[in-house]
Amino acid sequence: MALSGETVRNNLLFHKDSGFLAQESRLTPGPESVLRTAHQMIVENDGMTDTIDLRRESVLSRGVVMAEICHHLTPFQTGEKPIAGDTVIAKDLTIDSLAIMDMVMELEDRFDVSIPMNVVAEIHTVDQLADTILKLHARR
Numbered sequence: 084m085a086l087s088g089e090t091v092r093n094n095l096l097f098h099k100d101s102g103f104l105a106q107e108s109r110l111t112p113g114p115e116s117v118l119r120t121a122h123q124m125i126v127e128n129d130g131m132t133d134t135i136d137l138r139r140e141s142v143l144s145r146g147v148v149m150a151e152i153c154h155h156l157t158p159f160q161t162g163e164k165p166i167a168g169d170t171v172i173a174k175d176l177t178i179d180s181l182a183i184m185d186m187v188m189e190l191e192d193r194f195d196v197s198i199p200m201n202v203v204a205e206i207h208t209v210d211q212l213a214d215t216i217l218k219l220h221a222r223r
Contacts, residue, residue, distance in 0.1 A: 143194065143220045148213045151193060155186045156209070168210035187212075196220050 153166045159178040160166055170176065172183060187203055190196075190212075196219040198206075206212050 143217060145213060145217060148194070148216050149209070151190065152209055152212055155189065166209060168208065168213070170209045171207055172209065172212070173207070190216060194220050195223065 149168070156166050156170075156172070156176060156178070159176040159182070161175070161177055164175070166176075172178065173180075178186075184203075187198060191198055194216050196216055198215055198219065202215060206215060
C-alpha cells in the first residue's frame with residue numbers, strides 16, 4: 084500500500100520529494116515542490132535505496148551534438164558540400180557573426196552549458212564547437 088506522495092509500480096516503491104515553505108508559521112506546500120517532484124524521486128527495491136535524478140542527461144554523445152550543430156548550420160550551407168567536422172563555420176558557410184552568436188546561445192540552452200565569449204572567439208570549426216560543448220557538459 085502506497086502512502087500519499089508514493090507510487091508503486093512493478094513492485095518498486097517511488098517516493099516523491101515534496102518541498103515546503105514556511106508561511107505564517109505553518110508549513111504549506113511550496114511552488115518548488117512541483118519542480119522537485121517532476122525531476123527527482125527515490126526508488127526502493129529489496130531494501131536498497133537509490134536516488135534517480137532526471138534533470139540532465141548523464142552522458143552526451145558526440146553524434147547528438149554534431150547532429151544538433153548541423154541542424155542549426157544547414158540553412159547556411161553553400162553548394163553541395165556537406166557540413167562536416169572540418170567545416171570552418173565563418174568561412175565555409177554563409178553565416179554572419181550575429182547568426183553565429185544566436186546559434187551558440189541556442190546550443191547553450193539545448194545542452195545546458197555556458198560557453199565564455201573568449202572561448203567562442205577561438206572556435207572556428209564544427210569539430211571545435213562540438214568538442215567545447217562536450218567538454219563543458221562533462222564538467223557539470
